[in-house]
Amino acid sequence: MDLLLAQTHFSFWIDGSIVGLYLLATMWTGLYVRKYVHRVEDFLVAGREMNLYLGIASLAATEFGIITCMYTAQSGYLYGFAGVMPGLCQALAMFMIGVTGFCVKPLRDSGAMTLPELFERRFGAFVRWLAGVVIVMGGLLNMGVFLKIGGDFLCLVCGFNISNLVWIMTALLLLVMVYTILGGMLSVLVTEFLQFVVMSAGLLAVTILVLYQIGWSRLVDTVEQHHGVGGFNAFIHPSLGWDYVLFQIIGTTASTLTWQTTVARLLASKDSSTGRKIFTQTSFFFVCRWLIPGIWGIAALATLGWMPLGELSTQELAAVPVVVQEKISGSPIGKPLDSLSDAEKSELGPFVVNKLNDTSLHAMPRFLSRFLPIGLMGLLIAAMLAADMSTDSSYMLSWGSVIYNDIMAPFRKRPWSNRKAILWNRCIVGLIGVYLLVFGLFYKLEGNVWSFMLLTGSIYLSSMSVLLVACCYWPRANNWGALGAIILGAIVPIVQLTMEKLPSTKAYAAAIGPDIAGIAAFVAAAVGMIIGSLLKPHNLEKS
């Protein structure tokens, strides 16, 4: 308990200077390259001039943000080493796709700037537009929690009052928006290179210190003590199991094929061969992406233990009856309210309930705030800022490119001038930034962050992956099938998310769980594609 309440090691002058230096370097770099942006292709895909190593740095930096660090550490804290399973699945998927060129070769060879643009050639203009809407809806819903969780991390590590969260979120967003709006993909790629270097140095330094000071044996003992054999094997972990593993295999394969930020790197590469090499050579990074913060999460469990009441202030704790306190203290890891009755939960109030639910998510930053020495703390914060800025900028640009290229396509009867196109893209990125701020402030996330993200992502991952595979390899696929896949693939996760929020259906949603709902979304999308395509009469298909 003392550790939770103790002050952070953050030094305003020493650590603050390291962070300030990093921010200055990033802003200068991002603004310097904006002079090379002249055409809309430069803004959206960096003129398709990205080479292998810049691609690896960019993809690695994009796919690792504070949000990634938080949910992978939460997985390590909640499930031990078994929580690393999604990383293993994604690494394998990425390697196999890179080696075989499955879908990614025809996609890059097509010369399309986005996935929906490729779909138009096979399924028509309406499918392109609808695919754009679904991609943006799923992607933005997924991205909505980024800023809030990034702000939480910085407040906890630096010891800032959580009431400053709004200002930290706004400042972070403004910095990223300035260079993304001005320089587009070109600024994003070059700043991501810098961010990759800073992020990797910070991640490695902290991990080596954790392994050296906490020790491997203590980490293993902690997992054994809290999770038993299931802590080392996802298939037999009581909270995970086969449905979790199956959803990870399907979901991570689909995200490798169709996740807009990953696809944007493939499409910005010089050719399909370079794109495939980026996939194979970045694949092992996805193991590191889960394992390194996962070890931080296990270290947090080893040093802090499971103490949900440590999240509450002295006044909040005093208001909780002793019987309820005992029940919360004795609850299983990650489920502080499991032993409470409905009356006891409502007596606690939503604010305290939310704080208790955040225990597993906040464990890692609380641990690091006390564990790291001055200097290394500055490097960690710079690394996390680097990770977060690269993710935010890339996500804003990637989804902005779909809005411009596909959703707005019907409104461009004649090609726009480069000047007008770039101006519109800049406005779209700005509006996405405003949405992020508003959504981040008002949406309350409950439960496992990664499960939420994979479920919201599957609104589009399910249908888009089915469309891509069918588009590349099934000659019988047509627009009826595409529409069936998009509609059915989106309905399942949307219904599940709505049921989770409605008090009357919350229990049913919990019984089904995000993993079964996610698998169902992929099955529904595939069924929609097959039935829709086969139902369309041949004479209509020819016309």
Add this chain to the structure above:
Amino acid sequence: MTQGHWFWFWLTALSVLWYSTITIYVTIKGYADIGRMLHELRQQRDKSHGEIKPNRDHGETR
């Protein structure tokens, strides 16, 4: 030392080693990639602007 969990021990060791190596390698090669990319974009811009272009150093055309 591995306490029977050799898979996780070696995977952790490999991750730290691989990530350190790739960071150094990609930092060096990626820097060169940026130089090449900006050079290509500068050439494309010059081509699209045509042959007549003001010479910034001397205020002349070339």
